[in-house]
Amino acid sequence: MTPEEFRSAAHELVDWIADYRASVGDRPVRSEVAPGWVRGELAGPPPEMPVGLDALLTDLSDVVVPGVTQTQSPGYFAWFPANAALESVLGDIAASGLGALGITWQSAPALTEMEEVVTDWLRELCGLSDEWYGAIHDTASTACLVAMLVARERATDLSEDRGGLQAEPAPLVVYASTQAHSSVSKAVLLAGFGRDNLRLVPVDSVTLAMDPDALRRLMAEDAAxxxxxxxxVASLGTTGTTAFDPVEEIVAIAAEHGAWVHVDAAMAGSAMMLPECRWLFAGVEGADSFGWNPHKWMGTILDCSLLYVRDVQMLVRVLSTNPSYLRSASDGEVTQFKDWGIPLGRRFRSLKLWFHLRLAGADSIRDRLRRDLAHAQWLAGQVAAQPDWEVCAPVPLQTVCVRHVPDGMDDAALDRHQQEWAERVNATGRAFVTPALVEGRWLVRLSIGAEATERADVKALWALCRESAGDGAVLG
Ligand SMILES: Cc1ncc(COP(=O)(O)O)c(C=O)c1O
Structure with missing residues (x-):
C-alpha cells in the first residue's frame, strides 16, 4: 500500500469508526453471538488475492461489531469501565502509523522520553511525590508480575544470580486479601512462589477490605x-466491590518483616486524579510499587497500564539485559525501558496518553469521573430506599453492588435470583451488568463509568433492574 492509497483507505476507515461510535448506543450491549459463529463467518481459505477495503468494512459491520460487547455504550455497566476515549484512539493510530521500534532509547528516543513525560504528568495529576518512577505496561497483570519478581529478588538478595528460588533455604510467602484480583495469584505463581506460599488474608465483613490484624498474625506465624x-499486595478498589485495603497499616506491618508492598489500584487509580478522593489512597507513598490502569475508568484505550516504583535501581538490577547489539554510546545517560519490564520491544503507548491528556485536558477527565461518582451515589440512594433491595457493600467510587431480597426466599434461592434477574437485564440488550460471588454470596455489580453514560441511562438501568427482578412496586 502506498502512502496515497493509505490516505484514502484511512479516511474511509475513520469514517467507519466515527459512524460506529455515533450509533453504539443503538446496539445490544452484550454480544449475542453463539460460540463459533464469528469463526464460521470469517473462515475460509487464506486470501491469495487482494480484496477492496469495502469487503473488510462490510465484515467489520456485519460480523465483528455483533461479536463484541459494546463497552462504549451508555448501557454498559459490566465488569469495569473500559473506556476508549477517541482522543486516545487518535494517539493509538499515530503510534501505529509511526511504526517505531521501542527496543532501546537509541531505537526511538522519543518513545522513551515521551513515556517519561506522560508518566510524570500522571504522577503529578495523582498527587504522588517525585520519588516514584513510572513506566507503561500492557496490563495490571504484567505490572503485578514485575512487582512480584522484584519483591522476590529483594527478599533473596538477588537469588537470580545464584540458584534462584530453588536454592533458597526457606520458602518465601506473599500475602493478598481474599478479594484481590485473580491476576495477583497468577503473578505470585508465575514468579515462582508457589500456591502453598500465597496467603489469602481475610477481609472485614462490612468493608471487605483486608483485615490488618489477620495480616499481622499470618506474617508472624510464618516468620515464627x-x-x-x-x-x-494491597488492593485499592477491589474488583468485586471497590474495597480499599488499609495501605498505611499494611505498609507498617510489612516493614516489620522487610516485605515489599505492591499496591494494585487497576480500576480505582483514576480516582486519585480527584483531590477529594485521595484520602482513599492514604499510605500509598510508603509502598514499593503502585500500579493502575488508565485503560479502565480514565479512558485511555487499552492497553495502557502504569507501574510506578520507588527503587528503580533494584528494578533494573533484576530485569536488565545487555547484549552487545543493543548497546550505544548514550547508555549511561538514558532510560532503557527494556530493563523496567519483561518484553524487549515496546509499542509507542505513551502517544495515546499524550493525545488523550492534551486533547481532552485533565480537567474534563476529572469532571467526568465526578459525574460518575455522583451517578453512583444517586443509584445507591435509590436502591437503599427500596425495602426489598440492599446495597451490599460501601460505595466509595462508581460501582454499586446490589441484591434484590424479596421475602420468602432462602439463601440458596436468593443467590439464584440475583443471577437470574441479572441475566434478564442482560438479555434485553439495553444494559449489561455483572453478577459476582463475593465472600460466598451472589450479588450484582452495577459498574458505572462508561464515557457515554448520563443520568438518564442510570435511571433507565435502575428501572430495568427492578423490572427484571420482578420488583412488585415497579410492576404496580
Ligand atoms: C483490581 C484489579 N486488579 C487487576 C486487574 C487486571 O487488570 P488487567 O486486565 O489490566 O491485567 C483488574 C481487572 O479487572 C482489577 O479489577
Whole structure:
C-alpha cells in the first residue's frame, strides 16, 4: 500500500469508526453471538488475492461489531469501565502509523522520553511525590508480575544470580486479601512462589477490605515457622466491590518483616486524579510499587497500564539485559525501558496518553469521573430506599453492588435470583451488568463509568433492574 492509497483507505476507515461510535448506543450491549459463529463467518481459505477495503468494512459491520460487547455504550455497566476515549484512539493510530521500534532509547528516543513525560504528568495529576518512577505496561497483570519478581529478588538478595528460588533455604510467602484480583495469584505463581506460599488474608465483613490484624498474625506465624514474608499486595478498589485495603497499616506491618508492598489500584487509580478522593489512597507513598490502569475508568484505550516504583535501581538490577547489539554510546545517560519490564520491544503507548491528556485536558477527565461518582451515589440512594433491595457493600467510587431480597426466599434461592434477574437485564440488550460471588454470596455489580453514560441511562438501568427482578412496586 502506498502512502496515497493509505490516505484514502484511512479516511474511509475513520469514517467507519466515527459512524460506529455515533450509533453504539443503538446496539445490544452484550454480544449475542453463539460460540463459533464469528469463526464460521470469517473462515475460509487464506486470501491469495487482494480484496477492496469495502469487503473488510462490510465484515467489520456485519460480523465483528455483533461479536463484541459494546463497552462504549451508555448501557454498559459490566465488569469495569473500559473506556476508549477517541482522543486516545487518535494517539493509538499515530503510534501505529509511526511504526517505531521501542527496543532501546537509541531505537526511538522519543518513545522513551515521551513515556517519561506522560508518566510524570500522571504522577503529578495523582498527587504522588517525585520519588516514584513510572513506566507503561500492557496490563495490571504484567505490572503485578514485575512487582512480584522484584519483591522476590529483594527478599533473596538477588537469588537470580545464584540458584534462584530453588536454592533458597526457606520458602518465601506473599500475602493478598481474599478479594484481590485473580491476576495477583497468577503473578505470585508465575514468579515462582508457589500456591502453598500465597496467603489469602481475610477481609472485614462490612468493608471487605483486608483485615490488618489477620495480616499481622499470618506474617508472624510464618516468620515464627521459619518462612520468610516477602511481599504484600494491597488492593485499592477491589474488583468485586471497590474495597480499599488499609495501605498505611499494611505498609507498617510489612516493614516489620522487610516485605515489599505492591499496591494494585487497576480500576480505582483514576480516582486519585480527584483531590477529594485521595484520602482513599492514604499510605500509598510508603509502598514499593503502585500500579493502575488508565485503560479502565480514565479512558485511555487499552492497553495502557502504569507501574510506578520507588527503587528503580533494584528494578533494573533484576530485569536488565545487555547484549552487545543493543548497546550505544548514550547508555549511561538514558532510560532503557527494556530493563523496567519483561518484553524487549515496546509499542509507542505513551502517544495515546499524550493525545488523550492534551486533547481532552485533565480537567474534563476529572469532571467526568465526578459525574460518575455522583451517578453512583444517586443509584445507591435509590436502591437503599427500596425495602426489598440492599446495597451490599460501601460505595466509595462508581460501582454499586446490589441484591434484590424479596421475602420468602432462602439463601440458596436468593443467590439464584440475583443471577437470574441479572441475566434478564442482560438479555434485553439495553444494559449489561455483572453478577459476582463475593465472600460466598451472589450479588450484582452495577459498574458505572462508561464515557457515554448520563443520568438518564442510570435511571433507565435502575428501572430495568427492578423490572427484571420482578420488583412488585415497579410492576404496580
Ligand atoms: C483490581 C484489579 N486488579 C487487576 C486487574 C487486571 O487488570 P488487567 O486486565 O489490566 O491485567 C483488574 C481487572 O479487572 C482489577 O479489577
Amino acid at each position: 515457622a521459619g518462612r520468610r514474608p516477602a511481599a504484600v
